[in-house]
Amino acid sequence: HRICDTTALLEDMAAAGKRILFEAQLGALRDVYYGIYPYTTSSCALAAFAPVGGGLFTHRVDRVVGVMKAFSSCVGEGPFLTEMSPEEASSLRETAMEYG
Structure with a gap:
């Protein structure tokens, strides 16, 4: 340090x-x-x-x-402007290997 x-x-x-x-x-x-x-x-x-x-x-x-993700995710407090069903979320996690 x-x-x-x-x-x-x-x-x-x-x-x-x-x-x-x-x-x-x-x-x-x-x-x-x-x-x-x-x-x-x-x-x-x-x-x-x-x-x-x-x-x-x-x-x-x-x-x-600048580097950005193809889709938005959010961790922590506050509103998330777009949400999806648990099934859609599971599919996205598996396909994109995105775990927030």
Whole structure:
């Protein structure tokens, strides 16, 4: 484990030409600004916030790659906008190997 000034660390890495990857597991519907309140996280979960939250100046970002699931799922509290029967859910789990 390492505790450090992430801005200095990331700026040094960027200046040296290193590639930096940020990852997040929450989607826009859990985002504090664009999500379904009160079922949001405490911070912005969108790609635009990743460098800011990590301590990297945004002018260093030259590429954003978004990956999304083919269908929505939800774990935790709050409404789920589309629901299906238990039989449909079972079929989807088996076919897509999706277990929420």
